[in-house]
Amino acid sequence: MTTAVPPAPSRGGQREHILDVALALMAEKGASGTSMRALAGACELNVAAIYHYFPSKEALLRAVIEERRYDAQLAHLPVPDLRMAPAERLVALVLAMWEGAEQEAPIWRLLLSEAIHGDPTARDVGDELRRTIEEVLGEALVRVVPEITAAPGLAARTVAGTLFALMVESTLVEGEALDALARRRADDVAALLLPAP
Secondary structure: OOOOOOOOOOOOHHHHHHHHHHHHHHHHHHOOOHHHHHHHHHOOOOOHHHHHHOOOOHHHHHHHHHHHHHHHHOOOOOOOOOOHHHHHHHHHHHHHHHHHHHHHHHHHHHHHHHHHHHHHHHHHHHHHHHHHHHHHHHHHHHHHOOOOOOOHHHHHHHHHHHHHHHHEEEEEEOOHHHHHHHHHHHHHHHHHHHOOO
């Protein structure tokens, strides 16, 4: 099976192109199965050019994930209509976050796979990402659904845990079944975190 290598971007430059190609290769073969030499070949560069930008495979893996700027993406979450009922707002927020996560599936699948296989860089970056998600969620939930009676940290961990569970479940179901499952999980979180009317 051959990986389709993304074309060189019209904006950005060589470093960004290397990161795009690295993501495609790592998503197919894993970080441990992607050599710097193979990456150089896929980028049509010499190995020295790869090492110029990334001194090690660990630095490359970290850059592949960190360059996605999830902290900035999370800071611009879509805000549901505040006139909606609290449960509807919470469900809309969870589903919007899940939609964003689905668009980034190659990154988090790579991250999860490498972390499960014991890669320390993937674990460190994954844990940083987890903490960022929980922090942003804590702030967003207070602003978007102030009716939640649980402590902001507890509510954020509950929603984040639901999203992480969906990441794993998305490897088992797909299509309409996954959409229905995501909706069910969002409804479950709303029922758990909001007092019954």
